[in-house]
């Protein structure tokens with residue numbers, strides 16, 4: 199049960215989800231895994247502690263993919279950089295998705311003190327690819343080519359890595375030429391798609407080590423979002439447009455229930471979506487703050503229902 203929704207009448211829903219009913223309106227079910235994962239919570243805690251310590255803190259890009267969280271950190275005094283300037287003893291915070299080695303080395307050379315908020319699960323991927331790269335295997339990363347996490351993973355391989363975007367056809371010729379391969383997966387990829395792609399790659403590059411590096415919070419979110427759309431009339435997926443894991447949740451939910459909508463906050467809700475609906479399922483990306491989820495749930499629960 200999610201404590202923050204205590205003002206609604208609530209009962210445990212199927213598959214461990216919270217079920218909220220507000221008067222004569224819609225029944226709203228919230229996925230238990232909706233919202234911050236431990237990696238994001240940890241990165242935000244590190245950032246806030248640093249800001250409170252009085253250090254001059256800079257972050258390169260967004261440390262997590264949510265505008266409200268970033269605004270909060272900026273208000274606490276952390277400044278966002280577009281590119282590395284002179285460090286002069288300032289602290290550079292490495293985001294939850296990690297960063298390539300060369301970027302961290304460049305920051306040190308410029309005088310930054312580094313505080314690493316990389317999620318431990320991403321760090322584990324870094325360790326894995328470094329080991330595989332050193333052992334002579336060609337590292338293959340399944341993920342979004344330009345995503346910070348993928349850039350950071352590739353940047354840990356001295357000999358570079360082949361990035362496979364699961365939305366694109368497999369580069370068969372390139373794969374056939376690889377003698378020994380090791381595959382890792384961006385932590386927030388669609389697990390079903392990744393597993394299917396591994397089987398297809400195995401047929402092309404048989405000497406293959408596969409590490410399923412999709413993180414546990416992502417798996418839990420994806421498991422829930424494969425059930426929620428089947429049990430509810432309308433599905434709301436909450437998260438920033440820049441959040442890759444939110445996109446994944448949206449894509450899975452939408453493939454199962456056409457009445458799925460991706461919103462960033464309660465302001466995005468449209469009454470017309472709920473015509474003849476009795477139940478609403480809610481989930482949220484790993485960097486969506488609890489207040490935003492609560493705002494959506496409360497607004498949806500106030501809608502009149504069928």
Ligand code: SF4
Nearest residue numbers: 235237317319385413
């Ligand atoms: S989604 Fe997974 S890998 Fe990414 S920050 Fe959260 S726990 Fe870490």
